[in-house]
Amino acid sequence: MVTIYGMSDSGNCYKPRLLIALLGRRFRHVEVSTIDGGTRQPGFLAKTPNGKVPLLELDDGRTLPESNAILAFLGEGSRFVPEDAFTRAEMLGWMFFEQYSHEPHVAVRRSLMIYPHLKDKATPGRLAETLAGGEKAFRVMEHRLSQADWLAGDRASLADIALYAYTHLGPQGGYDLQPYPGIRAWLGRVATLPGYRPITWLPED
Ligand SMILES: N[C@@H](CCC(=O)N[C@@H](CS)C(=O)NCC(=O)O)C(=O)O
Missing domain, CATH: 1.20.1050.10 (Glutathione S-transferase Yfyf (Class Pi); Chain A, domain 2)
Structure with missing residues (x-):
């Protein structure tokens, strides 16, 4: 199951959650906030040097930042990507x-x-x-x-x-x-x- 590191009230972080919900899939949410400094912690920066959420993490450890890139990855082949x-x-x-x-x-x-x-x-x-x-x-x-x-x-x-x-x-x-x-x-x-x-x-x- 994929993990999304995100801040629950961020629109950027809502994008992948909404897509996953529409696709009826499951994911794990890990709250990482800009407000309490979570995005600037060394452990998080080791995963994504730009220190921004959302961040997608796959089971094999690969990580993907940028909300719209995450949409493109999760939406690949789905009805939310036009064939034309x-x-x-x-x-x-x-x-x-x-x-x-x-x-x-x-x-x-x-x-x-x-x-x-x-x-x-x-x-x-x-x-x-x-x-x-x-x-x-x-x-x-x-x-x-x-x-x-x-x-x-x-x-x-x-x-x-x-x-x-x-x-x-x-x-x-x-x-x-x-x-x-x-x-x-x-x-x-x-x-x-x-x-x-x-x-x-x-x-x-
Ligand atoms: N272009 C990025 C923007 C992500 C972004 O700015 N995330 C904010 C929260 S909404 C953030 O992590 N800010 C932390 C920081 O800039 O230190 C995306 O679409 O994912």
Whole structure:
């Protein structure tokens, strides 16, 4: 059984948990937090020198960092990876978009707003910058989701899982999702996929 080292309230760490839930598979969760210094412990850094969660560990000891790479590995051959090469590339395009144009604003602003230890970093300038960046990302998503049910192709893919994670947490970062009816309808579609589990879900053992 695979192990995921992760922080339970992190959107990046929720992505692989959600995919595994949708696939009906099992995994072991090991809580490693940025808040208590867990990601900077020598034992964790020995597994992943970049010191970030999530980290996937296989039974043979191999490790894989980067949430979207973990999605690609766990989702290989599943219904969440389009067979058509162009649609698959569109899925990857949205996953790269998530990491470069969405997460650095939407996830960062949420962290600035919910974690007391980051209060000093939540300057008016940083909050304004991340608000504008996040709203731009939502406008790009709305453009697609006002015309289509899913981000790539005509069914849910890894791109939807990757972008769902922090988009549905947007209000915690002070984003108003009311102006984006396409995004709101899509959030509802993801949340009704068979096997869906919320971010608070962790396996029992
Ligand atoms: N690009 C990475 C980002 C991972 C990331 O930033 N994780 C945060 C928690 S959400 C973290 O581990 N931060 C610890 C640190 O930067 O020291 C991914 O998608 O997995």
